[in-house]
Amino acid sequence: MAARFAQIPVLPLDEAFAVTAEFKADAFPQKVSLGAGVYRDEGGKPWVLPSVKKAKEKLHQTPNLDHEYLPIQGSDPFLQLARDLVFGDSSLPSSNSSSNSSSSPSPGSGSGSRSKDNTKPQTKNVISFQTISGTGANHLGAQFLAQHLRPKHVFISDPTWANHHLVWTVAAPDVVQKTYPYYHPASRSLDFDGWLTTLENEAVENDVVILHACAHNPTGIDPTREQWEVLAQLFKRKRLFAFFDSAYQGFATGDLDMDAWAMRHFQTVLFGSGPEPKTETKTKTESETESSATAGNDDEVVVNVQSSTQHQQGHPGLCIAQSFAKNFGLYGERVGAFHLSLPLSVSPAGAYSQLLRLTRAEISNPPLFGARIVQTVLSDVDLRAQWQQDLQTMSLRIRSVRGLLRKAIEQQQQQQQQHQQQQQSSSGSVATAITDWSHLESQIGMFSYTGLTVPQVQRLKEVHHVYLMRNGRASLSGVNEHNVHYVAAAIAEVVAQ
Numbered sequence: 143m144a145a146r147f148a149q150i151p152v153l154p155l156d157e158a159f160a161v162t163a164e165f166k167a168d169a170f171p172q173k174v175s176l177g178a179g180v181y182r183d184e185g186g187k188p189w190v191l192p193s194v195k196k197a198k199e200k201l202h203q204t205p206n207l208d209h210e211y212l213p214i215q216g217s218d219p220f221l222q223l224a225r226d227l228v229f230g231d232s233s234l235p236s237s238n239s240s241s242n243s244s245s246s247p248s249p250g251s252g253s254g255s256r257s258k259d260n261t262k263p264q265t266k267n268v269i270s271f272q273t274i275s276g277t278g279a280n281h282l283g284a285q286f287l288a289q290h291l292r293p294k295h296v297f298i299s300d301p302t303w304a305n306h307h308l309v310w311t312v313a314a315p316d317v318v319q320k321t322y323p324y325y326h327p328a329s330r331s332l333d334f335d336g337w338l339t340t341l342e343n344e345a346v347e348n349d350v351v352i353l354h355a356c357a358h359n360p361t362g363i364d365p366t367r368e369q370w371e372v373l374a375q376l377f378k379r380k381r382l383f384a385f386f387d388s389a390y391q392g393f394a395t396g397d398l399d400m401d402a403w404a405m406r407h408f409q410t411v412l413f414g415s416g417p418e419p420k421t422e423t424k425t426k427t428e429s430e431t432e433s434s435a436t437a438g439n440d441d442e443v444v445v446n447v448q449s450s451t452q453h454q455q456g457h458p459g460l461c462i463a464q465s466f467a468k469n470f471g472l473y474g475e476r477v478g479a480f481h482l483s484l485p486l487s488v489s490p491a492g493a494y495s496q497l498l499r500l501t502r503a504e505i506s507n508p509p510l511f512g513a514r515i516v517q518t519v520l521s522d523v524d525l526r527a528q529w530q531q532d533l534q535t536m537s538l539r540i541r542s543v544r545g546l547l548r549k550a551i552e553q554q555q556q557q558q559q560q561h562q563q564q565q566q567s568s569s570g571s572v573a574t575a576i577t578d579w580s581h582l583e584s585q586i587g588m589f590s591y592t593g594l595t596v597p598q599v600q601r602l603k604e605v606h607h608v609y610l611m612r613n614g615r616a617s618l619s620g621v622n623e624h625n626v627h628y629v630a631a632a633i634a635e636v637v638a639q
């Protein structure tokens with residue numbers, strides 16, 4: 143046995159975690175981390191959202207809060223709130239409610255409960271499971287789909303969050319992984335034609351396509367609404383299974399509805415829009431809401447079958463892996479959800495029971511604390527309003543950093559050029575470098591796909607103690623007013639080499 147263990151090949155450490163470890167080990171006082179995808183405040187420190195702080199205080203003051211197991215699928219009230227955040231909900235909370243309340247306030251209260259200029263999709267056949275953050279949701283989805291949809295391929299954007307490949311390799315080894323082109327390096331823009339052509343030519347019915355719901359990681363480039371519309375029609379026609387990875391809702395633009403637009407649009411195109419069947423639109427009591435939150439409820443399915451329409455027949459469905467790491471700053475608490483949306487003609491009971499089985503085998507039941515925090519915030523009008531302010535704080539800071547960094551790099555480069563022109567006035571030649579940094583501002587979300595090359599990234603680390611991913615992805619929350627000029631000078635220096 144020992145001999146067998148001795149033969150185990152040593153794998154390299156995951157790059158994101160390796161970069162963070164290298165950064166931590168660096169004793170240089172001005173070191174800068176642009177590696178990990180975590181929010182940092184203006185002082186470069188982790189930020190506990192005020193809404194989360196208040197929710198924790200509220201929980202501490204709640205008498206008799208126990209630590210019992212959750213059901214296998216997780217906290218039903220939490221799942222209802224999580225699902226409403228994704229798909230939208232028409233019922234606004236009317237008053238403050240306790241953290242244990244299962245009333246179902248709308249997402250985006252304050253910014254409107256419906257995605258702008260988009261009808262609310264019907265969600266009667268959506269089943270939801272609490273997961274170990276977004277990664278757990280990706281994993282549960284991959285495992286479930288591999289076993290029960292049995293796609294020939296899973297299509298993953300090139301480039302993507304590196305864990306997509308690993309999750310599918312581990313959880314669904316029999317599904318062939320393919321990539322679709324996403325990024326056009328020369329124009330630093332979306333390769334939409336390449337993406338469409340690949341799916342058109344290579345994808346077959348029931349194939350899974352991973353889609354970043356908003357703030358694509360690592361490029362920070364999202365399709366336009368018109369492009370999402372074209373994609374949704376293609377998915378419908380070819381019966382492709384859309385797997386939305388939603389790790390940045392509310393964090394990308396600060397607007398929960400805008401960031402959910404693509405998911406809601408797909409849901410509407412594939413499964414229709416509201417209004418909900420009459421029997422379901424009545425105001426639910428607490429216990430009714432709790433029981434229906436499992437979405438395994440047979441009564442609902444009967445209603446759904448009656449309201450199903452022809453075009454829904456035959457489409458496999460769609461799913462969403464939802465993370466609360468970034469938008470709540472709850473990275474280490476591992477709060478997430480997996481939502482599976484089935485055609486109205488299909489009973490969810492079988493899928494639900496299989497998801498129960500997979501979850502029971504993997505984690506038995508999910509952790510309680512983080513979900514309690516999210517539930518407390520989302521079910522309380524004031525805390526929810528505070529949370530939306532917190533989302534604005536984070537997304538506005540990142541947006542302002544984009545502008546600051548762009549300006550600072552361009553200033554540095556102008557100075558460099560003036561200096562070089564003085565020195566080389568006889569030949570008149572100037573150094574060639576990236577001089578257009580507008581992509582820093584046009585990209586959205588936590589990351590910028592800077593365009594820096596592998597040697598430039600290496601030099602940033604070795605000479606300037608500035609850490610980012612090899613592919614040039616920079617997590618902009620590591621930049622602030624105090625270090626922006628240092629970072630800009632470092633980037634200008636490596637680019638000029």
Ligand code: PMP
Pocket residue numbers: 179274275276277278303354359387388389465466467473478
């Ligand atoms: N998907 C994408 C695209 C991500 O960027 C992330 C976070 N880096 C995740 C999923 C999931 O992260 P977590 O497991 O921390 O929720």
